[in-house]
Amino acid sequence: MSTQTRRSLMLATAAGLAFAATSAAAEPVNLGVSIPAATHSFMGGINYWANQAKKDLEAKHKDLKITIRTAANAIEQANQLQDLSTVTKINALVVFPFESAALTRPVANVKAKGAYVTVVDRGLTDTSAQDAYVAGDxxxxxxxxxxxxxxxxxxxxxxxxxxxxxxxxxxxxxxxxxxxxxxxxxxxxxxxxxxxxxxxxxxxxxxxxxxxxxxxxxxxxxxxxxxxxxxxxxxxxxxxxxxxxxxxxxxxxxxxxxxxxxxxxxxxxxSYSPKFIYESIKLTAEARLKGEKLPATTIIPSVLIDKSNAKEFYHPDSPF
CATH class of the missing domain: 3.40.50.2300 (Response regulator)
Incomplete structure (x- = not known):
């Protein structure tokens, strides 16, 4: 085989690998978001920021679809997770569990069907049911x-x-x-x-x-x-x-x-802002669009709020 032929084969192989990488990175992401209903003001904030993430991220990424489900209790959330997996056929999930123990098996079932799972805030009792965890401190x-x-x-x-x-x-x-x-x-x-x-x-x-x-x-x-x-x-x-x-x-x-x-x-x-749900959805969606994974654990710091720094944490337009 001549040097020119070998060089051509190498270039073709490299081009093929680059195409494959691009194709993998461009695979559409069907992301489910499962959160508790807005039964109190903090959850009102969670719902607000989750919907804001859907609006912003779907506008930015044409290969991203986000489906949000809200549940009034653990049983309803478990049923919604099954629906997201089998009917909506999500390939990624961001879940804020209503309760830890009751939702561990339902989340594990979603993961077992091949979805990438990010758990937010309320951790599961078995961490093998998740790929990543994001929470405040x-x-x-x-x-x-x-x-x-x-x-x-x-x-x-x-x-x-x-x-x-x-x-x-x-x-x-x-x-x-x-x-x-x-x-x-x-x-x-x-x-x-x-x-x-x-x-x-x-x-x-x-x-x-x-x-x-x-x-x-x-x-x-x-x-x-x-x-x-x-x-x-x-x-x-x-x-x-x-x-x-x-x-x-x-x-x-x-x-x-x-x-x-x-x-x-x-x-x-x-401090412990409900905006972390926005960050969790954004991190998960953009990582999966690239075919990447998140760190196993991401902790958002909590700090003392007093008169000296309260202005930094006062957001009058926020629902929370």
């Missing part, structure tokens, strides 16, 4: 409030906590909160109960706390919706013993209270 979400409360109370006092729903992220937050309190033996956690990230449920749980405990120094609510429910119950009861109310996720109304400085009980918060 739930350890910091629990650690930062505990450190703030311990410092504000001078290392001594009574605390109650409002948890979300049974999920891996809620466990991470509570574990981190408790880990800080272990270093402050004079701070007593009187009780921690689930309030489902819901204002009305938090209102009821707080009423129970206020009835049972006559001396409470601080409330920690692992979500601003629950914090607002707690505030309503506390104010209605006329309780003056509570020195600190610390929510979470940087809801615009809570950040505004910090900016205005009108409530001495509310001086700080911790």
């Amino acid at each position: 739930n350890t910091a979400f629990g650690k930062i409030p505990a450190e703030y409360i311990a410092k504000t109370l001078g290392g001594k006092g009574n605390v109650v906590a409002l948890r979300g729903i049974p999920t891996t992220l809620d466990n991470e937050r509570m574990d981190a909160f408790n880990a800080v309190l272990k270093g402050h033996p004079d701070i007593k956690l009187l009780d921690a109960k689930y309030a489902n990230w819901n204002r009305d449920d938090a209102y009821k749980v707080t009423q129970d706390f206020l009835t049972r405990f006559k001396d409470i120094d601080a409330f920690w609510a692992a979500d601003d919706d629950m914090a607002f429910g707690a505030i309503r119950a506390i104010d209605q009861a006329g309780r003056k013993d509570i020195k600190v109310i610390f929510g979470g996720a940087g809801a615009k109304d809570m950040v505004k209270i910090i900016l205005d400085g009108k409530d001495p009980r509310i001086q700080a918060n911790v």
Whole structure:
């Protein structure tokens, strides 16, 4: 074989490989997005940013189709996942599980049919059911409030906590909160109960706390919706013993209270923006359009919000 012939074959092979790579990269992506319904303001933000991602990304990428499904409970979400897989025939999925344990098998079934799976925020109980995980820093979400409360109370006092729903992220937050309190033996956690990230449920749980405990120094609510429910119950009861109310996720109304400085009980918060669903959809869609994978885990930092930086986290036009 002549040198010229070998060179021609090499060029043809290279061109063929380049064509194959281009073809693989250009394979259409049929992306399903499965999220909880907008039952409270944080989920309203999740829904808003998911739909914004669909609008922006489909306009940018002609080979991308995004189908969004919202569920009011875990059973409905499981059924929707099956529909996305078998009827819509998605080849990629971004899922914000309603609950961790209940959704692990349904998500695993989608992955088993060949879809690339990115799990967002509420992790699964079996990580083999996913390809990638994107979330805020739930350890910091629990650690930062505990450190703030311990410092504000001078290392001594009574605390109650409002948890979300049974999920891996809620466990991470509570574990981190408790880990800080272990270093402050004079701070007593009187009780921690689930309030489902819901204002009305938090209102009821707080009423129970206020009835049972006559001396409470601080409330920690692992979500601003629950914090607002707690505030309503506390104010209605006329309780003056509570020195600190610390929510979470940087809801615009809570950040505004910090900016205005009108409530001495509310001086700080911790960031956890619902916009991470937009980033999760964008990262997944654009990686799959290139035939690439995401890192196994992507964590978006959570930081303390106080008067010094609250302006950076105040978004008056946001639904959350």
